[in-house]
Amino acid sequence: MRPILSKTTYMYGLQCAKRLYMNKFHKTLANEEDEITQSIFQTGTDVGELAQQLFPNGVNAQGDEEFHSDITVLKTDELLLTNNIIYEAAFIYNEVICAVDILVKKGDEYYAYEVKSTTKVKPQHIEDAALQYYVLKNCGLKIADFSIVHFDSSYVKIGAISIDKLFKATSVLEEVGDKQSSIETNIEAMKLLLQQSEIPIKEMGKQCYTPYDCNFSRHCKSLLPTVEEIEVIPDNSIQVEKDLWNDFTSSIQYPLYYFDFETIMYGIPVFDYSRPFQQISFQYSLHVQNELGGNILHFEFLGNGNDDPRETLIKQLIIELGTIGTVFVWNVTFEKDVLKKLAIDFPQYAVGINSIIDRLVDLMPPFRPNKTVFSEAFNGSYSIKKVLPIVVPELSYNDLIIQEGGTASFKYGQMNNLNEAEKELLRIDLLEYCKRDTFAMVKIFDNINALI
Numbered sequence: 001m002r003p004i005l006s007k008t009t010y011m012y013g014l015q016c017a018k019r020l021y022m023n024k025f026h027k028t029l030a031n032e033e034d035e036i037t038q039s040i041f042q043t044g045t046d047v048g049e050l051a052q053q054l055f056p057n058g059v060n061a062q063g064d065e066e067f068h069s070d071i072t073v074l075k076t077d078e079l080l081l082t083n084n085i086i087y088e089a090a091f092i093y094n095e096v097i098c099a100v101d102i103l104v105k106k107g108d109e110y111y112a113y114e115v116k117s118t119t120k121v122k123p124q125h126i127e128d129a130a131l132q133y134y135v136l137k138n139c140g141l142k143i144a145d146f147s148i149v150h151f152d153s154s155y156v157k158i159g160a161i162s163i164d165k166l167f168k169a170t171s172v173l174e175e176v177g178d179k180q181s182s183i184e185t186n187i188e189a190m191k192l193l194l195q196q197s198e199i200p201i202k203e204m205g206k207q208c209y210t211p212y213d214c215n216f217s218r219h220c221k222s223l224l225p226t227v228e229e230i231e232v233i234p235d236n237s238i239q240v241e242k243d244l245w246n247d248f249t250s251s252i253q254y255p256l257y258y259f260d261f262e263t264i265m266y267g268i269p270v271f272d273y274s275r276p277f278q279q280i281s282f283q284y285s286l287h288v289q290n291e292l293g294g295n296i297l298h299f300e301f302l303g304n305g306n307d308d309p310r311e312t313l314i315k316q317l318i319i320e321l322g323t324i325g326t327v328f329v330w331n332v333t334f335e336k337d338v339l340k341k342l343a344i345d346f347p348q349y350a351v352g353i354n355s356i357i358d359r360l361v362d363l364m365p366p367f368r369p370n371k372t373v374f375s376e377a378f379n380g381s382y383s384i385k386k387v388l389p390i391v392v393p394e395l396s397y398n399d400l401i402i403q404e405g406g407t408a409s410f411k412y413g414q415m416n417n418l419n420e421a422e423k424e425l426l427r428i429d430l431l432e433y434c435k436r437d438t439f440a441m442v443k444i445f446d447n448i449n450a451l452i
């Protein structure tokens with residue numbers, strides 16, 4: 001029986017009826033996959049393959065097939081007779097095909113494992129596993145347990161990766177059982193939908209990016225009615241609550257430091273003394289003003305894309321930040337968390353790092369709505385990217401090649417694949433981007449002071 005739905009398309013259907021329909025009949029209208037999305041998929045595949053080592057010596061039912069298909073199903077049927085551990089075992093029931101990452105037979109019972117590149121079980125994983133359980137069970141398999149295999153966020157890599165400790169299997173058998181009554185109804189509704197001749201009407205909303213970003217977002221956006229453009233000149237004027245600003249600045253102490261980290265997260269830890277998906281600081285920018293009205297000096301650090309950058313970064317940072325003076329950051333939670341982890345992973349520098357933490361001052365809160373600094377043109381946002389061009393009209397991020405942290409992190413992760421000339425260009429772009437973040441703070445702080 002040819003499948004009509006797969007695990008992936010069933011999940012599309014749960015997210016949005018239109019996404020399911022578009023994927024089947026109008027695939028060409030999907031967003032083009034960018035390199036960041038491709039790399040996320042690749043990571044998922046790599047993690048799946050690594051997790052197979054939890055149950056070594058299994059056989060892969062998928063073979064050279066690019067997608068799970070009836071061939072994989074036939075191969076699975078054969079393997080079930082001879083093998084106790086099967087990877088990517090595929091089954092069809094009720095015109096739904098799905099494959100389970102790892103299937104282990106013990107006696108006459110089966111243990112199913114679905115691998116996810118996350119540090120915990122998420123609600124969408126339960127939906128996904130519930131469908132697999134439904135198909136496997138109805139194909140006659142006695143399922144003793146069904147687990148999601150995910151990273152254990154408390155695992156610290158020291159030496160070679162320990163697969164058994166890196167991953168954690170969490171049983172979802174009970175949750176999956178609770179979902180069974182709705183599966184058949186969902187499947188029938190989706191099949192009916194796929195018989196329609198018209199694209200279902202669905203307005204864009206929260207479902208477009210949760211639990212996953214929808215790959216038809218560009219198409220759906222293009223259908224939104226264009227509002228007759230009446231040119232509205234935004235009111236760029238800035239109001240400052242003088243007393244509140246003076247309160248905020250009263251405790252600052254020179255030298256003033258303006259500091260910002262860039263970080264990268266690796267699901268499978270790359271460096272010793274790091275955990276799955278830990279923020280690894282690979283870069284910082286630091287502007288310093290030693291006294292009121294004094295010259296602005298600049299310092300920076302950028303890893304080489306290969307070695308663990310953290311220890312060299314900490315040593316340089318402790319020297320450059322000195323022992324006194326306010327350290328301004330934009331959104332202190334992030335910088336504080338990264339510094340705290342550095343103090344844990346490199347305890348020999350903990351005293352120096354903790355004294356930096358004590359000096360951090362968040363420059364962001366005065367720009368929150370209804371706080372100290374207000375402009376209609378902020379549009380309710382207090383992101384530095386939004387605040388900067390209003391408070392400092394001559395400065396923005398638009399002239400930079402790298403304009404936001406996600407791209408900086410992704411590009412740094414790719415650095416090792418580049419030749420020397422490309423690497424050098426990337427280093428310049430990364431340095432320029434991070435430098436803008438701290439220079440933005442310098443100028444914002446100066447301009448607000450000048451205003452009052």
Ligand code: SF4
Nearest residue numbers: 016019208214217220
């Ligand atoms: S972009 Fe939103 S509305 Fe359009 S298909 Fe995707 S989830 Fe549905």
